[in-house]
Amino acid sequence: MEMMVTQHEEIANEVFELTVCGEFPWHEIQAGQFVQVQVDRGYTHVLRRPISIAFVDTKERLLKLVYRVVGGGTAQLSQVVAGETIDLFGPLGHGYPLPKGGSKVLVIGGGLGIPPLYELSRRLLAASVSVQVILGWSHASQVFWVDRFEQLDVPLLIMTNDGSVGSAGTVVDAMATLPSAEFDQIMACGPKPMLAALQTWCRPKSISGYVSLEERMACGIGACTGCVCDTIHGLRRVCADGPVFALSEVIL
Amino acid sequence: MSSIGSTVSSISSVDLGHVQIRNPVLTASGCFGWGREYSAYYPLNKLGGVCAKAVTEQPRAGNATPRVTEVTAGMLNAIGLANPGLEVVLTEELPWLAKQDVPVWVNVAGADTGEYCRIAEAIASSGLAAALEINVSCPNVKQGGLAFGTDPKVLFELVRQVRQSAALPLYVKLSPNVTDIRPLAEAAVAAGADGLTLVNTMRGMAVDTKKRIPILSTIHGGLSGPAIKPIALSMVYQVAEVVDVPILGCGGIMSGTDAVEFIMAGAAAVQVGTGNFSDPYQAPRVAAEIEAWMNTEGVKSLDEIRGCIH
Secondary structure, three states: OOEEEEEEEEEEOOEEEEEEOOOOOHHHHHOEEEEOOOOOOOOOOOOOEEEEEEEOOOOOOEEEEEEEEHHHHHHHOOOOOEEEEEEEEEEEOOOOOOOOOOOEEEEEEHHHHHHHHHHHHHHEEEEOOOOEEEEEEHHHHOOHHHHHHHHHOEEEEEEOOOOOOOOOOHHHHHHHOOHHHOOOOEEEOOHHHHHHHHHHHHHHHEEEEEOOOOOOOOOOOOOOOOOOEOOEEEEEEEEOOOOEEEEEEEOO | OOOOOOOOOOOOOOOOOOOOOOOEEEOOOOOOOOHHHHHOOOHHHHEEEEEEEOOOOOOEEEOOOEEEEOOEEEEOOOOOOOEEOOOHHHHHHHHHHOOHHHHOEEEOOOOOOHHHHHHHHHHHOOOOEEEEEEEEOOEEEEEEEEHHHHHHHHHHHHHHHHHHHHOOOOEEEOOOOOOOOOHHHHHHHHHHOOEEEEEOOOOEEEEEEEOOOOOOOOOEEEOHHHHHHHHHHHHHHHOOOOOOOOEEEOOOOOOOHHHHHHHHHHOOEEEEEHHHOOOOHHHHHHHHHHHHHHHOOOOHHHOOOOOOOO
């Protein structure tokens, strides 16, 4: 699908926010799903880049993606300007299952795992779920979208590894300060070591929840089986069986 | 079997002898699963054929991740023949795919000759496949795969035995990781192959300079995509000079004109593999582009241009 780029700006060091509008299955999107973005109309970069959907406005027919420039493909993507079109398709994968109204969810994000949690938090609140958020980055230069999360008006803890913004420490450090009774489940997204630390912390307390994983992908739709992850039920495709998996099922 | 996909009034239809296909575009093994995922994007009967993922006797998990990575103008894969195994393929995957109104090539991989033969026989007995494609080329599998595809005598014996085991048209998918592909093509045909697929992936690797390690867990993988098109084309051209059986050209086909290059070099038809990942509609688009090219050039049948550059 060709979509029109209406905004594209750097929001943190090497981190970009891309807004696109146009034809898209707007009413089928779940928080936690992703799109496969073409980054090259030529053949230098033949694979698409899977980027989580960070924000959806169904009325305005627009969505936002937030990504980090990590190589040639994302570098090329970052050169696209408002007024140009890009080719992407989706929504792909399974998003976070929304719990019943009245539930209490702790949303935990690290670095570039944070963007999809913004759309998730909005949908949880719309479903009358009570939400607390802990976000962590390595350093001030990486921080983005704090104002957006603040506008959700939910308990919010900001962590940076070095304390350059918010409190010093990791999201797991922050989590340890919260009484467990304050939430029914966690929903997380971030680097694998962060998710593994969360799982280790949650297991003895029997805290359940969902995490979103990532792996290098080719097709993005489940055909090539490049992006598998290990679960207690065997290998699963992150793109088609995930990217969201139950915390109790993934082997990190 | 030859009636599958044969309501062919398309100008780009191809007669492979054992089956008539509606257009020259098949999908390459490993790049299309068993068809279910891409069938959500278009009906599979837009294709000339589907070559399904390799099947082994036992289920295989494949290699540890990362097992795919992009490289300039292509990608590397070290999937490692991950598949649910023969029983699931026979009871679930193949029956579904066989109902999609498109001829199915079943790709077969084995650790030894006996395994290839047993799988071939089972697929043939199912009556659900149009043809077999034996995978002798996978550079990812440490047991046996590389040896079959690089030694003409070993390849001859394998093809001869599979030929005897299964009453189905038999294609051999050759490896480009050889000094001279012609003796291998000749050996396969002498042993009874009905067709050849040229080519599988080329051995390659990539390095993560930040982490200072190879990107793939297996270090080496198979290179595919536009980067290998000149290699695949050259091999199709060479092999077309020494064999008479249909050749399925495979290697970096992204457009109708790419496919036409292979047909002019001598291919009967083509396979689109990595291209499917660039665009889920790539394969039917290539088929449409071939027809558009034929109409623009006044070519009424691909027979007019097949091998025309020789």
